Amino acid sequence: MITKGKFSDGYDGWKKREIVSSHHSKPYYEIIFSDDTECIAEYVHNEEDAELIACAPKLFELVEELMNIIPTDILDENKERLVKKFDNVVKYLENQ
Numbered sequence: 001m002i003t004k005g006k007f008s009d010g011y012d013g014w015k016k017r018e019i020v021s022s023h024h025s026k027p028y029y030e031i032i033f034s035d036d037t038e039c040i041a042e043y044v045h046n047e048e049d050a051e052l053i054a055c056a057p058k059l060f061e062l063v064e065e066l067m068n069i070i071p072t073d074i075l076d077e078n079k080e081r082l083v084k085k086f087d088n089v090v091k092y093l094e095n096q
Contacts, residue, residue, distance in 0.1 A: 002057045005034030013058050014040055016050040055093070062089045 006012050017030045017037065029050035031041040044050040062085065069081050 002060065003033055003040060004057070005036075005038060008035050014054045014056065016044070016047070016054045018047075058092060059089070062092065 004012055007015065014031050014033050017032050018027050019030055020027045029044040029047060030037070030039050031044065031050060031053045032038060033040055041050075041053055044053060066082065066085050066089075069085065
């Protein structure tokens, strides 16, 4: 089960939030799932790791979709759907 919330902008995934604190020498990140800043992860020290964690639910959904269309051996009729789903994954990652 993936923890879900909703942001006021309508986004229902997770977001990274940069935290700047006088107690730390450099910014760190939290992964939040709603406007009230409920955390999935606190103190993520690397921005790239925070981005990866934040996109995890969307990536999981895309993988589930792919698994639902891939038969044991890929038939010609499914190749087009598979390529389209893969393109959606690539576009999603490029926009993160």
